[in-house]
Amino acid sequence: MTGNSALEGLYPFLHDKEQDPAARDAGLLHSIEAKARESREANARFFAQQAGVLIDAAKAHAAAYHILWDLVHTLLADNRGSAISKDVAA
Amino acid sequence: MNMISFPSRRSRGKVHAPTVTLAHGGGGKAMKDLIDDLFVGAFDNPLLAPLDDQARIDLSSLAQYGDRLAFTTDSFVVDPLIFPGGDIGKLAVCGTVNDLAVGGAVPLYLSCAVIIEEGVPMDFLRRIAQSMAVTAQEAGVTIVTGDTKVVNKGACDQMFITTTGVGVVAAGVELGAHRARPGDAVLVNGLLGDHGAAILGARGDMALRAPIESDCAPLQGLIARLLEAAPNTRFMRDATRGGIATVLNEIAEASQIAIEIDEAATPLRDEVRGFCEILGLDPLYLANEGKIVAIAPPDEAAAAVDAMRAHPLGRQAALIGHVTAGEPGRVAMRTIFGGRRIVDMLVGEQLPRIC
Amino acid sequence: MRYVDEFRDRAKADVLIKAIEQLLARMKRDETRPLQIMEVCGGHTHSIFRYGVEGMLPKSIELVHGPGCPVCVLPMGRVDDGVAIAERPEVIFATFGDAMRVPGSRKSLLQAKADGCDVRMVYSPMDALALARRNPEREVVFFGIGFETTMPSTALTVLQAEREGIENFSIFCNHITIVPTIKAILDSPDLRLDGFLGPGHVSMVIGDAPYEFIARYYKRPMVIAGFEPLDILQSIWMLLKQIDEGRCEIENQYTRVAAREGNSIALQAVARVYELREFFEWRGLGSIDHSGVKIRDAYGRFDAERKFAVPNARIADPKSCQCGEVLKGVIKPWQCKVFGRACTPETPLGALMVSSEGACAAYYQYGGVKRGRDEAEASVA
Incomplete structure (x- = not known):
């Protein structure tokens, strides 16, 4: 065994960077694909499992928006133009 | 009872056993023989000879040396017991003599308590007792009372010695760690770190065989010369455990001043420097057993260095730094390289570095 | 002292400091922040403080003291495992001195020794092997710690034990590699470093090549530096010169010790005895991939972790630690x-x-x- 191979054994990370570019690119591609696949699957799983909850939430959200809209209109009408006057804040 | 009523002519016992056994601490004949043969023989003096429970000393004989009694005690445990430049016996006498002398006292009397592990060879014990006797003579002190205990194997590491010393401080000598003032000179009496390096080397667990001897020596003579030449010396301390770094920090703390020393002026043996280089130790923290740090007023510093250099134990005496008005309690060093660093108290023990 | 004092010469230091100041003065750089240079190795850090080098440098250079102290980065869990091994009555646990104070979650080895464990301070793994030879009835375990610098001597000791057929000797292997850790630091988002002083003693073993990625991919210069204060100043100057000239290279200031190709005999011993761990825990830095080694199966009988069951618990760093x-x-x-x-x-x-x-x-x-x-x-x- 030579001093050089001993160094490789001691500091493997130093030699990681000396990889063949094609192999490194292939590894990178593989990693990106795996990541993308995992992300897609996670998305699909989430929406499949939570569909009901999500729809309910969206409905609740829309309802709340309508209530807010009505409130603003009422206030504007009462206050003749200024929605952020002290009266309103109080 | 009067010590004069016990003439030292009484017959002395003799030890025949090759090693110390529990019987030698049992209080019977074996113990008497051991003490007679090894200690009384070696320390031979009229105060010890009667083997009373205490030595009695005329106050008038003490008063001729000064007006205050100095009194100190120290225990000695060292591994190995015999090391280059000394042994535990020499160390036990020097340590207590030096603790008295740095206070400005003339060391006079020592007590010596020995704890021996059973199985220690008699010849070894004899050698240690002889070493204590020779060192005591050199230091001008008399070992006047003592005690011997023998303990089971494993209860102590071969031998522990405790010495207690009495000395007298001459009238007018006033030394104190709190007396350092900005501008004062920081002096040492010679090469630093020898004892610490010698002991570490001798232990063998460093696999280093450096030819370094301990500086273990009684310093009362050198200190007397120093005080004659520099009577206004502020303070002295022997730089034993923790080395000079520790002593300097203690002085800076007690006097609420700063100290700056110069690495280039710090006397170090090449062998000690090399030893410290290899093991990653700092010589400023290595123990000494024959070195003092003295703080002298600026106008007496040169005379103090000269006086020490004129003494055999101060040939390499040096002015290594000054007291400054910097941040109270802080010790800094100008490095040989030109940088500056803090010299702090050591935390824990010094441990050799890995690389 | 010859071969030492030459590298601490104050006059030469002054010349280098001047050269550094001149280089900084003419250099185009972002003046709103200091140049940050990391000395990777703990040996450098020690020298920088020991000689007061930091205070001698212009204020626009900031030294960042890196992770290269193997004792410091040892995690608590591993210390606990070491203490657990040391607590076995048959074991003599041999260790470098400064590893004794590293705190575990229960105690340090120094405390374990005080509590009666047979922990011995040695200065080399060969001393530990000698202990095994002298104490055939005991199990001697060497606490193997350190970077690439000390890794080969532990490996060679294992090979020696194998040759001699000594069976009561094993290694509790905590050896780590500094290169992946430099990469981890370079990968951190809050990185601001402008360059590195490279670890001279590690380089003595591995050579220059493993650092190339620092210059090539991270565009930071490095100078492999010696440990004397003049080495450090000269290396800083070399680093600034690279920055000034827009170069980004791995240079070697410590050529008197560290050869470009490293020490192939040492590396071969390393490769024979150890294999990489998937990851190793660092105190203060967390887990770093491929930053530690363990003993290969072929030498498994010298591996204390296989010989003795260890708790192998991961203990988190205290939260307040930064x-x-x-x-x-x-x-x-x-x-x-x-x-x-x-x-x-x-x-x-x-x-x-x-x-x-x-x-x-x-x-x-x-x-x-x-x-x-x-x-x-x-x-x-």
Whole structure:
């Protein structure tokens, strides 16, 4: 065994960077694909499992928006133009 | 009872056993023989000879040396017991003599308590007792009372010695760690770190065989010369455990001043420097057993260095730094390289570095 | 002292400091922040503090004290495992001196020794092997720690034990590699470093090649540096020169010790005895991939982790520790919330307070507490 191979054994990370570019690119591609696949699957799983909850939430959200809209209109009408006057804040 | 009523002519016992056994601490004949043969023989003096429970000393004989009694005690445990430049016996006498002398006292009397592990060879014990006797003579002190205990194997590491010393401080000598003032000179009496390096080397667990001897020596003579030449010396301390770094920090703390020393002026043996280089130790923290740090007023510093250099134990005496008005309690060093660093108290023990 | 004093020459230091100042003066750089240079190795950190090098440099250079103290970065869990092995009555646990104080979650080896474990301080793994030879009825375990620098000597000791057929000897292997850790630091998002002083003794073993990625992919210059103060100044100058000339290379200042190709005999011994761990835990930095080694199956009988069951528990660093930020140069040691308070060399919480090579311990011991406070006060005022 030579001093050089001993160094490789001691500091493997130093030699990681000396990889063949094609192999490194292939590894990178593989990693990106795996990541993308995992992300897609996670998305699909989430929406499949939570569909009901999500729809309910969206409905609740829309309802709340309508209530807010009505409130603003009422206030504007009462206050003749200024929605952020002290009266309103109080 | 009067010590004069016990003439030292009484017959002395003799030890025949090759090693110390529990019987030698049992209080019977074996113990008497051991003490007679090894200690009384070696320390031979009229105060010890009667083997009373205490030595009695005329106050008038003490008063001729000064007006205050100095009194100190120290225990000695060292591994190995015999090391280059000394042994535990020499160390036990020097340590207590030096603790008295740095206070400005003339060391006079020592007590010596020995704890021996059973199985220690008699010849070894004899050698240690002889070493204590020779060192005591050199230091001008008399070992006047003592005690011997023998303990089971494993209860102590071969031998522990405790010495207690009495000395007298001459009238007018006033030394104190709190007396350092900005501008004062920081002096040492010679090469630093020898004892610490010698002991570490001798232990063998460093696999280093450096030819370094301990500086273990009684310093009362050198200190007397120093005080004659520099009577206004502020303070002295022997730089034993923790080395000079520790002593300097203690002085800076007690006097609420700063100290700056110069690495280039710090006397170090090449062998000690090399030893410290290899093991990653700092010589400023290595123990000494024959070195003092003295703080002298600026106008007496040169005379103090000269006086020490004129003494055999101060040939390499040096002015290594000054007291400054910097941040109270802080010790800094100008490095040989030109940088500056803090010299702090050591935390824990010094441990050799890995690389 | 010959071969030492030459590298601490004050006059030469002055010349280098001048050259550094001149280079900085003409250099085009972002003046709003200092140039941050990391000395990777704890040996450098120690030297920088020991000789006061930092205070001699212009203020526009900031030294960041890196992770290269193997004692400091040892995690608590591993210390616990070491203590557990040392607590076995048949074991003599042999270790380098400064590893003894590293705190575990229960105790340090120093405390274990005080509690009666047979822990011996040695200066080389060969000393531990000699202990095994002298004590055939005991199990001698060597606490193998350190970077690439000490890895080969442990490996060679294992090979020697195999040759001699000594069976009562094993290694508790905590050897780590510094290169992946430099990469981890370079990968951190809050990185601000402009260049590195490379670890001279590691390079003596591995050579220059493993650092090439620092210059090529991270565009940071490095100078492999010796450990004497003049080495360090010269290396800083070489680094600035690279920055000034727009170069980005791995240069070697420590050619008198570290050869370009490293030491192939040492590397072969390393390759024979160890294999990489998937990851290793670092105190202050967390887990780093491929940063530690273990003993190969072929030498499994010399592996203390196989010989003795160890708890192998992972103990998290104390939450208050900011060692990681100090290591990356994001904050200075004294800016850490626990520095000098809950975390001192006597009771270290974090890695960097453990050994004198750790940045925090060095600041604490050699005067950083004061300096830090001064700077903090100045910034408030």
